[in-house]
Amino acid sequence: MGLWATTSAAPRIEGALAEVARQAAAPDALQTEVRGRDLRVTGTVTDLAAYVDRLAEFERIDGLRQVAFEVETLPLASPYELTLRRTEEGAISVAGPVPDDAAKAALIDGFPDGDEADLTLATGAPDEDWAEVVATLAEALAPLRSGEVMLSDRAITLAALAPTPREAEALQATLDALPKAYTVADEIEVEDDGTPLRLSLTLDDGRLSGQGKVPADLPEAVSEVILGNGAVDVTQSVRTAENTAWPAMARAAIEALGALVEGRLEIEGDAVTLTGSGAPDAVEKAQAMLGEIPDAFDVTQDLTVVEEVQPVGLVMDWDGETATATGAVPEGFVPNGPAGVEPSLDLDEHPQADGAVAFRRNADAGIAALALLDTGRVQVDAEAIHLTGTATTPQVAVLMDDVLASVADSVTITRDITYLDDGSPAAWTLRFSTTDGAHVEGRLPAGLSVADMEAALGVEIAGAPAVAAEDSETQGSLGVLDVLSEVLPEVETLTFAREGGGSALDLVATPGVELDVMAVDLAEKLPATVAFSIAPSDVTLPEGSTRRNATTGLEEVFTGKYWLPVLAFEPDAETCTEQADAVLARNKITFLSGSDRLDATSIRAINAIAAVAKPCLDAGLMLEIGGHTDSTGSEEINQALSFDRANAVLTALLSRDLDGAAMTAVGYGQSEPIADNETEEGRAANRRTTLRWTSPEGEADGLATDEATDAEGSADAGTDEGETGAGALDDAGEEESEATETDPEETPDAAEE
Structure with missing residues (x-):
């Protein structure tokens, strides 16, 4: 049933409808507008359910002809x-x-x-x-x-x-x-511990001590006095003083304390208390400074005037090279410096000094004791000697006892000496890892420096070990480090410890190293006093992991089970040869003497060659690995040995996931010499391995060849005409036949390539 009204009743009906609409809109703060019997609603509601409910409620209002429901729902925020x-x-x-x-x-x-x-x-x-x-x-x-x-x-x-x-x-x-x-x-x-600002300072014999808490806005002059004094344990807040007059008060109070001979200053809250004594003018100055403190503070003073005395006292500082002396001394007294050094003097002379004789005796003994220190200070008066500083070893204390024995028994002697060396023997540990480099800690003997160790090991060594000044026995440490430098690129971690007469060496080899070969090599080269162990790396890494090798400085990527250097170049025959040249100039492949077995140090060269070969083979090039010997021994044995060694290199490259179909091993024996076999240098040059790159059509594009280096010297670079030379790949002590195995010029050790 709707509303019906005459024209004269329309305004009244419109007003009634507007009131009902306003009441319905109030819970959601909606806006309503009624014209005649038409209603327009605007605004927002929380969600669709509210929208439906509110629309239904407005449509139920009796008497409305039309409802324009222009209400929006709020957007949903999630998360809120x-x-x-x-x-x-x-x-x-x-x-x-x-x-x-x-x-x-x-x-x-x-x-x-x-x-x-x-x-x-x-x-x-x-x-x-x-x-x-x-x-x-x-x-x-x-x-x-x-x-x-x-x-x-x-x-x-x-x-x-x-x-x-x-x-x-x-x-x-x-x-x-x-x-x-x-x-x-x-x-x-x-930001701040919340405790109130406070100060408790004591002045005694010219030395200030105490504790407290001061604001951030402390005057600079006051900061230098208390914050720069090691005997004053003061915390400085990061906040400024709430009472803006606090810094000025503290300055005046501390200056008042400083005017006295001795005294105590207490500042707590708004209370300032100064007690102490001094000469008449000092007390007058202190009272004047207290008078400058703002009235907001409650100042209490208890100051005693004492007659001026003429005590004597000397303070001498020694830095190992120069000396300075300050104080008041008897008239005519000129102190000597430590170790005959003439000191810089700033002294007042007292004609009527009390205890002049005792002072002179104490000063001479105290300065002589100061000379035994590396650096230090001596404070002397007629009744006491106080020494502070640093000395090399505790043995200095024994010498100091003899020097100070000349003073009277009544003299108080105190010493606060820090010894740089406690006298114990050297004991140190060197640690190395491929990723972090080398670090040494402990106490080195006096005859061994970190610089010496770096030169022997071939890498920088971090750490600041102490020095055992009383122990100069290096126990052949540099010789051990020389040996370790040869295998360092094949080591993941190393720990070498020296203590007393014993040494211990623990190594973890890089993946791919033959542990028995490395063990035999180290056993032959290390002193018998060095006990060592070698373990394989048990770290499991995801394919493609990278690192920077601290020994070589090269970026490396974990491929298969080996760390290969990261090389970036566009592969073609010429570039591949150049890259092989560069690699082999840095690394050498070596074999066990008279054998085709690679020695422990060859892994770095094989890994580097693999890093070059992979992109070159992927580019469609073919690789021939050629083995060459000199003319010593029988031709058949040389032919077989050259092939076996070339094949050993090929086998090592295949284990690094290279394309076996694109690589071949060829033994040339003594058939292609590049130097005179009548000289040792020529024979060394002829013992080599070559890397020949060819296109798929079989056309030779580039050749990389090694140059052998033996125990007696290295050969000049030698290459075939029109071919490019590279670094060493073969051994110097090659045994091609039974007749040469016992040659006295040949050593049984693995020879450098």
Whole structure:
């Protein structure tokens, strides 16, 4: 049933409909407009369900002819995240969604002018407490130095800097009182410990000591007096004094204390107390300084005037090369310097000094004792000698006892000496890893330096070991390091320890090293006193892992089960030959004497050749590995040995996932000499291995060849005409036949390629 009215009743009916519409719109703060019996509704509601409910409610209003429901739903925010920030300058910002206009207004109304609010209305708030939790967190930021809060649904992350523990505790209490459904991850730091500013200083015999806490804005002159004094344990706050007069008060009070002969200053809160004694003019000066303290402070003084005396005392500082002396001495007394050094003097002379004879005797003994120190200070008067400083070993104390034995028994002697060496023997440990390099720690003998160790090992060594000054026995350490330098590129980690007469060496070999070969080599070269162990690397790494090798300085990539150097070049026959030349100039392949078995150090050369060969083979080039010998021994044995060694190189490359179809091994024996076999240098040059690159059509494109180096010297570079030479690949002590195995010029050791 609808409303019917005459024209004169229309305004009354329109007003009644408008009132009913306003009441229906109030819960969601919707806007309504009634014209006649037509209603227009605008605004936003939280979600679709609310939209349907509100539309139905307006359509049920009796008397309406038409309802234009122009209401939008809020967007959904998920997760529901809002961020609050407070900077150290006090500015507050907030950004994120809020569920309704009331929550938005509550946040913005609480912000001072100039702060930023980037708030959007959105649905998705996790519960009805969310808006109140945000308001609580915003209020909790206000007293902080700075802070940031992120509220994501019911998860709160907070990082804050509180001025003092009081604000930190209040913040924690606020967080603890939040609804249980909300989780909090907080990191609250405290800018200041919250204790009041205070000072307790004592002046005794010209030395200031004490403790306390001072503000950040302490005057520079006061800072130099107390913060630069090791005997004063003072904490300086990062905050300035709340009472702006505190720094000026502290300056005046400390200057008043400094005017006295002895005294004590206590500053606690607004109370300032100075007690002590001094000459009449000193007490007068102290009282004048206290008079400059602002009236806001309660100043108490108890100062005693004493007649001026003429005590004598000497302070001499010694840095090992120069000496300076200050103090008051008997008239005519000129002190000598330590070790015959003429000191720089700043002395007052007292004609009527008390205890002049005892002072002179004590000063002479004290300065003689000071000369035994590396650096130090002696303080002398008629009744006491006090020595501080550093000395090499405790043996200095024995010598000092003899020097000080000449003073009277009544003289108080005190010593505070730091010994650079406790006299114990050398004991040190050298550690090395491929990724981190070398580091030494412990106590080195006097005859061994880190620089000497670096020169022997061939790498930089970090660390600052102490020196056992009384122990100069190096026990052949540099010889051991020389041996280790040869195998270092094949080592993942190394630990070499020396203590007393014993040594221990533990190595972990790089993947691919034949441990028995390395063990035999080290056993032959290391002294019998060095006990060593070798273990394989048990580290499992993902394919493609990279590192920088601390020994070689090269980037390496883990391929298969080997560390191969990383090389970047465009592969063609000429470039591949150049790359092989460069690799073989740095690395050598060596064989066990008279054998086709590679020795332990060859892995670095094989890995480097593999790194060159892979892109070259991938580019379609073919690789021939050729073995060559000199003319010593029978032709058949030389032919077989040259092939076996070339094949050993091929086998090693195949184990590194190279294309076997693109590589061949050929033994040339003594058939292709490049030098005179009548000389040792020529024979060394002829013992070589070549890498020949060819195109798929079989045309020779480039050749890399080694040059052998034996124990007696190295051959000049020699290559075939029109071919490119490379680094060494063969051995120097090659045994091609039974007749040459016992040649006295040939050693049984693995020879360098």
